[in-house]
Amino acid sequence: MRKVTLADVAAKVGVSAITVSRALRSPEKVSKTLQRKIKKAIADLGYVPDPAARALASGRTNVIGVLIPSVTNNVFSDVMRGMYEAIEPTTFDLQLGNTRYSPLMEEDLLKVFLSQKPAGLVITGIDQSKTARTMLQSATCPIVQIMETGPNPIDMMIGFSHYDAAAAATTHLIDAGSRFPAFVGARMDPRTQRRFAGFKDTCERAGVFSRERLITTPEPSTVTLGASLFANLISQQPEIDAVLCNNDDLALGILFEAQRRHMAIPEELMICGFNDLEMMAVAEPPVTSVRTHRHEMGRRSIEMLVRQIENPDAEASKIIDLGFDVISRRSTARRGPRLGS
């Protein structure tokens, strides 16, 4: 039982191989009658096209490469879910590359991906290395940068401003009465840095910034880490009355640690997360967070690519800012400045 090839199908129907190929690739060029017969023969023989042969002959694949810095991070699983959802009704496949937050690995993976002549590429963030940018710029397929918007797009872009989002969250905390806000950050990647910048600038403008109320670590963020970072921070700086977290894992850890210390939330400590993972709304008390449109970002990034691939000259917006929303919940529901300050 040898592999079934196009030629076998063609022989069975009594046409040439190329016609079968056409029936699959561009059915509108083949008569209805033949299409039906060919479809039947394919089913009967159990023919499955060989993607390698197709790629070699046509010089392109139906693979969309996706470069993300982490497969573990909850944020990216939401984005990926959106992508898988969008890819499903199409004929394209997704191929994931994990850069582990390393520009070097990003370059290597990019080289591998480009050698496969992908139909499109998704790449995370706007901080590619010079080499990576050059490779991307000379690529012949459409490219989307996700997670962030910024100047100098390589091709397309969908995301939001991390600076603005953090600034808005910080304003929310200050408006709620915080005079001693803190920032807790893990894995300070470029996006996190920009969030911190938004926090810092906003605090400075309100005259409430202190470098003492900042704790960061290069480790990847976890709930446990949030708890222990906060434990450190609060023992050094007991005056802290609000925390803006890099992300929701940390925020949840801080919530647990605060509960352990019997700190009243929000009365003694306000907590604000980032990303608005599902669990924040149901925590006790519910935790304020910055909602980012991760699922939509994933879905639309693929949709943008597919549209561009199938219709290269159509006019379509190439840069999409999805924005964000500060979702205010009980963990920051304090009014006015704290008593006695």
Added chain:
Amino acid sequence: MRKVTLADVAAKVGVSAITVSRALRSPEKVSKTLQRKIKKAIADLGYVPDPAARALASGRTNVIGVLIPSVTNNVFSDVMRGMYEAIEPTTFDLQLGNTRYSPLMEEDLLKVFLSQKPAGLVITGIDQSKTARTMLQSATCPIVQIMETGPNPIDMMIGFSHYDAAAAATTHLIDAGSRFPAFVGARMDPRTQRRFAGFKDTCERAGVFSRERLITTPEPSTVTLGASLFANLISQQPEIDAVLCNNDDLALGILFEAQRRHMAIPEELMICGFNDLEMMAVAEPPVTSVRTHRHEMGRRSIEMLVRQIENPDAEASKIIDLGFDVISRRSTARRGPRLGS
């Protein structure tokens, strides 16, 4: 600037294409001198092999296909992390397929994957459809089934017994004094069913089973869902003194809901999760859970495959039971039967 091919490299060095091919594929067959020269030429020209051409010519790829039911579920992100870790030092690539818990999608994806002549396959669980099993059995590459162990392996297998794990957790609850244990389950896939069976049988043996204290839903599990399922359940069956959860998301939701209702944990309600996600240890109170070796499962599944691919006739254990551990924490730290019962 045309694509650089093997022939270009060969021409530059002054040898034939096949020699360059060999220098890449099986360096031991090429003299040291040539190897050096060829390596240099490859670097100079920036040659990158074309995987499609290789696949077509050799009839195999260096792709390991992975079929999992969900890319979102925390459980699988841990497994995937282990896989990515194990694949990194090798020359193989991972290709993910998301079956969405559907045997039909599993079949389709399997067909696609097999058409690519993968170097190996990872497939989740032991409940493949008849068609899928037939396809797998006639595949020429090594295959690992993960997440579970059971009879009739297709090829290799790494996992643990969900029945035993749930039974052990249930025993733990009963030993801790539960007389009215409940089971909360979401997305009742086959593994979940077996966990429930372990719970049921153990309860029955102890004379504490009641179908009234069981709540399940086909929806995917989330923290929110845990909270609302528990709210339903406890209002119907207020006597419940312990809950075994399908997984940790649900357990966390139940913890939050119990806090909202000011139920003392573990005094009024014991909670036991499943999987022992990172956050369970740091929750307040820390939540008992069944630790499963997800990361190791992912890592070792790939290692098993790679070993088998590179050394097909070596004797190696083909079925590995990684076991589990009931990690007892404060959420089940009650001693003896409840007062007054």
Added chain:
DNA sequence: AACATTTATGACAGCGCTAACATTCCGCTG
């Protein structure tokens, strides 16, 4: 009716690489 245009199919070559076999060259044995 003669010709142009469109639609449907086919012939041929070649994508970049490697399997299989062939050749060359070397040192070594008896």
Added chain:
DNA sequence: CAGCGGAATGTTAGCGCTGTCATAAATGTT
């Protein structure tokens, strides 16, 4: 020193498919 074995390299062919151009048939046009 003929003959042999093994290491290093080459020749040839072909993997399964699609791009390109050619051809044949159907339809429209004046």
